[in-house]
Amino acid sequence: MRSLTVCAALDPEELRRLADILQTSRVEAGQTLFSEGDAADALYNVTAGTVKLYKLLPDGRRQITGFLVTGDFLGLAVNDSYAYTAETVTAATLCRFPRKKIDALMDEFPKMQRRLFSMASNELAAAQDQMLLLGRKTAKEKICSFLLMLSQRAARRGHKENPVYVPMSRADIADYLGLTTETVSRTFTQLKTAGAISLQEGNKVLISDMDAIYDMAEGC
């Protein structure tokens, strides 16, 4: 079994119990794991690939609230129903924990609950950063912040921070940053022309002037 972030703080006994209840599954790109409003009967942990979460308005406008990668969990729900849709961006593998069983485990192992709480706190902080981005940053600042987020996340997972792997489409990036695909594309071109980045094979972005990207992410 792959090491799971949720489980990092657990002892062997707890891990064994967890392994008993999880189901691992492989999902190809572009598949819906669950939809907004579905009964929230499970918690998921991403062990490979990228997953996006999004909410829709009645007329189809979409806001992507997060891109999840290895170690992230999804499926926290409020009223026993999911508040967002989850869809794979790339092929992915996930661990599925039935909610009833995980609730029971949380009572039994406070350390696990604490770990989940800590992860939820981190997500809350990330959500607040994203609100600042959506409410107050310009298109260029949004794109630079986005690239930096991906870079820093890759570094934290032990991958190289540059070039950055950007598996999602322009449409997904736009719906994450509150822009249109055209504006995303134009802004990439601007940054390319300015010599701050260059686009490479395989959906990779080379940040050639990291300092400039840092400054532009915060409007300095």
Place this chain on the structure above:
Amino acid sequence: MRSLTVCAALDPEELRRLADILQTSRVEAGQTLFSEGDAADALYNVTAGTVKLYKLLPDGRRQITGFLVTGDFLGLAVNDSYAYTAETVTAATLCRFPRKKIDALMDEFPKMQRRLFSMASNELAAAQDQMLLLGRKTAKEKICSFLLMLSQRAARRGHKENPVYVPMSRADIADYLGLTTETVSRTFTQLKTAGAISLQEGNKVLISDMDAIYDMAEGC
């Protein structure tokens, strides 16, 4: 001692222990409780009044990430430092829990930790709604969503849902919705002219056409 939302699920013994460590304080309007980057040495629970949380960009642009009222808690931190500034909107009373002591209590009383986790999950869901608002809604949709949020929150706390008490300034509303004060003002005027709302004495907004506000909040 007033009943605290964090404590709703606790038994008398737990409540007594909690009462031992909390400090209650009265704070007037416009005071800063703590600033972004400060050492996060305490958790707070609002027992009266309204508090706003915000983040700043280097050039002064501001994003308010939430307005907290009675029962809400604040002070969750990631790296032992606060990720946002907290400031009172109206005069308020708060309970302050030193972090070290609350951490110890959480280990002792899993029910309390569970309650905090559940509140964090709710905040996460609210944050995702706010991202949809900031990234994809128009000014009119934002204002209508905001009024509905205040109305529903008042109802949940046992107050009447209409008229809605709006204690915050146009500038605060603007920084919460990703707009300018002028646009907030103009949009209120539009809604007033359309007969959907009317402004009353004492910072109250009467929603005269609730259905219209509902529809406009989601772009129907």
Place this chain on the structure above:
DNA sequence: CGATCCGTTGAGGTGCGTCAACGGGAGTGG
């Protein structure tokens, strides 16, 4: 080799921001 999807680029429009002015209420001081 047509069909589809995705990213890019251009031309033009617009919703909201910017800048400015004004009026009312609250606080202050004479």
Place this chain on the structure above:
DNA sequence: CCACTCCCGTTGACGCACCTCAACGGATCG
């Protein structure tokens, strides 16, 4: 009691960052 100032909300005129609509090229696939 009356100036005077400050702050807040409102309104108008104008500009622009980003959206909309459209066209096109390359990649993938049957």
